[in-house]
Amino acid sequence: MIAALDITPTYYLVVAAALFTIGGVGLLVRRNTLVMFMCIELMLNAANLTFVTFAKALDDIGGQVIVFFTLVVAAAEVAVGLAIIVAIFRRRQDVTADDVSALRG
């Protein structure tokens, strides 16, 4: 039954858009910095999925190559972001964004 379903690029794009939205909304509503961090990763990977889908649809290798660059960038971001979070955690044993409020705003 399922095999009859024709999966077009649109499906992938919709999934990517949904992932991106989940990531964006999650970043705005969640208060745990680690979860916020994961939301950013979700958004980056939604963009990756979009790139791969378009690369397949356009029959162009460029979009797939871009994904590798994005993965490297995401890894670098993780390294720096976790270092900052750990530095703060050492100080206060908690990583909830609401408690990080020595600065107004």
Next chain:
Amino acid sequence: MTVLAQALDAAVDTPRVDWLAIAPETVLFGAAVAIVLGRALARRRPLVDEASFLTALVGVVAAGVFTFVQWVVVDGDGPYQAIAGMVAVDGFAVFVRTVVLIATFLGLLLSAGYLRREGLEAPEYHALMLCSATGMMLMASANDLIVVFLALEILSIALYVLVAFDRRRVTSQEAGLKYFLLGSFSSAVLLYGIALVYGGTGTTNLTRIARFLAGTTLLEEGVLLTGLVLMLVGLGFKVAAAPFHMWAPDVYQGSPTPVVSFMGGATKAAAFAAILRVYAGAFELYRVDWRPAVWALAVLSLVVGSVAALVQTDVKRMLAYSSVAHAGYVLIGVQVGNEAGTTAALYYVMAYTLMVFGAFAVVTVVGRRGDRRHELADYRGLAGAQPVLAALLTLFLLAQAGVPLTGGFVAKLSVFDAAVDAGQYWLALVGMLAAAVSAFVYLRIVLAMYAPEDDGPAVAARPVRVDLAAAVALAIAAAGVLFLGLLPDVVLDFARDATQLLAAGGRAGA
């Protein structure tokens, strides 16, 4: 052709690398690597600090020499594209690179004394600053959306660390975390925007995008337009344009002040370079679609920036909000979208870099050990104790307000001039009103400094020491601001040439 076969084909055909095109970046990054290696290999700490500082300065100067060589080549043979069209070598790139290099050079000079004062001496600081500058330089010449993204990440990731560099101050780490979260968020939005533009046009190369748009009538533009909006949001975060400015006050307040003096101008220069190249360059045909969005960003930035600065009592926060307003002025130039607008935006970025560096440099010095005397009250009676510093800060603030004889005046004038010429009367009017409101903010600081001592406790009366490197940096910035105001034609002509060479490069499409 299947994707795999295409990949095999592509593997044979590697692009020729034109080293001159990326020489300034290579030199800067090389200096950063040398510093990190030296730090790892050397044993004696004090020497390492000095050596890394000198290496960084030499790296910046060498990058400047290569940038000059590029300018000579571009001026003689015209702009060209290199490395499979990934980077463009044109007057525009050279101009923005010059701005970034000036900011980096001054930032390094200012940091030396600061790091010693705060006991933060670490070669990594210089290496990170050079890495960040590498990203900014690359962004200036990026001719492919992926290079824009990579350059943005190179400059941002180094900046996240720099902002959180002061390990012992909670505010610095908080600022780092906030900048990191919102910065990565904006990068992700930008990347998704790029993905959609790639889907809409079939390429990420700006020249090929322009050619595709010129030769094709899109029936379904939804994906492309969504991509354009998301990219503007992502880049808008980086230039701190309202309503994407929420990070700016916190980050400016919390991060080490020399870092702000460096990133305030240079990050904006790099991000505006990307905005101009993408929107005024590649998507010139879609002006009807993106101009209203940029118009809204400009107006919001001007209003929010100048009004919110009024109610602040922390000088760094005041300057942060005023930087939002300044982003608005540059956006006016972007919105106009023609040659005059781009020239005005470039000139504004140059002037702003010097003004904002100078202002934050004085704030660094006046902040004293601990980097926390930044309340307006701390500036009371500064003129009595430190007449030279007070005069310099006055100069930089008046320049930001747009007083004649300073670079800020010519910058604002050329932006408004371009807007009026293009028939954007409302935009120019909002800009002028915002300038009037901002002037009040700057005057508050100036009046506090020149307030008579009996008016209250003269907190600033205790003298501060200004080290030689910081004094040199301040002198250069002050001379630059005055030079831009008294002899604006030199830099205006440079900006105009830069714009024309950009336009030529965009159309020729090598």
